[in-house]
Amino acid sequence: MSHQWMPASPCTDTCHSAYVRAGAVAVALRYVALVATAAVAVLLPLAVVLPAPRRRGVHRRYMLMVLRAFGVRVQVSDERGPAGEPGRGVLAVAGHVSWLDVLVLNSVDHGEYVARADLLDWPLIGRLARRVRVVPIDRGRLRDLPGVVDEAAERLRTGTRVVAFPEGTTWCGRAYGRLRPALFQAAVDSGAAVEPIELRYVRGDGTTETGVCFVGEQTLLASLRRTIHLPGVIAEVRRGPLQEPGVDRRELAERCERVVHGGHRREREVDVLLASAHVGSVAVVDRRPVPVQ
Template sequence: MKTVRSTVRFTLLFLLSFGIYGLWLLLSFVIPNKVYWRQLIFELWSRGFLRIAGIEVEVIGSPPQPPFFLVSNHLGYIDIPVIRSVVPGVFVAKHDIGDWPLVGRMITNMGTIFVNRDRRKSIPIAGEKVIDRLSQGEGVIVFPEGTSTKGESVLPFNSSFLEFAARSDVPVSFLSISYRTPPGEPPPSESVCWWDDTPFIKHLLGMFGVSRFTAILNFGDQPITDPDRKQLAARLHSNVSGSFIPML
C-alpha cells in the first residue's frame, strides 16, 4: 500500500511541478508584474504539494506580512512548501541547489537567493539581494542553522546570515517548525526530516509513503532588532528554541 501511495504521489508531484512551471514560463512573457506572478505560482505549487503529500498545517501565532525577514529552524526540504503555504516570500538556499538538473532552474526562477558559505564574499552579496527583495515588498526566509537536522534540538544560528540585518537595523521575525506523524507511522525524525545521506528521491518516496502528517508552525509575537549580529543570532536562537517541539 505504501509503495502504491508513494508512486501515485510522486507522479502527481511531477505533473504538478512541470505543469505549473510551464504555465510560469508561458505567461511570464506577457504578465507585467513578475514579482506577483512568481509569488502566485510559488504559492500554488506549495499548496498543491501539501495536498498531494497529505500534510496538514497548524499555525500558532500571527505570520508576518511582507515585506519581512524571517528565520526558522530547518528540518528538511519539506520546510519550504510548508512555510511558503502560509507566508509569501522567497528563500535563501545553499548555492549548490541551483546546480540541480531542471529543479535548480525552477528554484532559481522562483526568486531563490543563493549563498556559498565557503566563500565569505558570497554572504554580503546575498545580503544585498535580500535588501533588494525587501524593497520590492517581498518576504525573505532563511534557515540560519545552515543545515537540516533530525529535530532533537535547534542548532546554534550562524550569525553571518544575519550581518546585513544587524547593520541595516532590519527587524527579524522568527518561527519554529516541527512535525507530527499519526500513530502507526514512523516518527517524523525518520520519515519527514532529511538530515542524513539518504538520496533525495529515495527520501521523498519514503515520505510519500506516510499516510498523512502535521506541520506545526509557531510564529513569534514581535520581530527582533540588534546592531550586534552575534547577539541578534543568540536572541533569535533562544526564541526559536523556546517554542520548538523536539521530535524524539
C-alpha cells in the same frame, strides 16, 4: 571547500524514525499527483500577467498542491502581532530540517530565499527555487558570505521578505543547531524587522516525524521516496512575534533562537545535549510528544 567554521550537524541516517508505510493505493496516488504537479509547473510563468498579490496567491496554492502530493498538510499559527510599517522589509528565519522547508514556508507567505546554491540544480525543486528568487549561498566558500549578506540586505531595503535558515545545515527535527548570526547582519544593516518561525514536522498524534529530515549520506531521490511513503505528515508553522533588529546581530540571533526552537513550550523535556566541537553547535533532543497546536 570546507573550513573550520562551516556548519555541520551530528544528525545521520540513524535519526530517521522507524515508520509504517502508507498503503499501496495512497502511494500510487501520490506519484500520480506529483506527475500532475510537474506538468502544471510549466504553466506557472503565465501568472506573470497577474497583479503581484494574485500572482503570489497562485504560487502559494501551487506549493500547497505539491505538498499534498507528497502527503504533507500545513497548519499555521500566527503570533506576529500588529502589522509593521507598510513597505518595510522582513527577514524571516527558521530551523532547517528538509528540502520541504522552502515549499512549506512559501505556501504560507511569499518570500525570496537564502538557500544552498546546488538547490538550483535539483529536479523540480530547483525550478521552484528559481520561482522564489533564491539567493544562492555556498557554505563551503566563507569568502562569499559578505556578498550574500549584502545581497539580502539590499533586497530587504526594497521591502522584500527574505527567508533564511541560519543553522546553515539540516538537522533531524529532534536535535537543533544554533542560529548563526551572520545573516542577521542583513536585518541590522537594512533596519528590517525579523520574523522567527518555528517549523515542526509531526505525525497525527503530535510526535515529531524525523522521516522527512534530509541528513546524513542519503541522496535526494532516497529522501523523496521515503517522504512519499510516509503515512502522512503535518507541517506545523508557528509565526513568532516580529523582532526589531537592534544593533547586535548576536543578541538578535539569540532572541530569535528561543522562538525558532520552541522555547515557549513548557512541556518540552530536554534530556540530551549534543555538542559538536568542530562547529561549536549545541543540539537539544525532544523525546516527549507535544500535542498538535
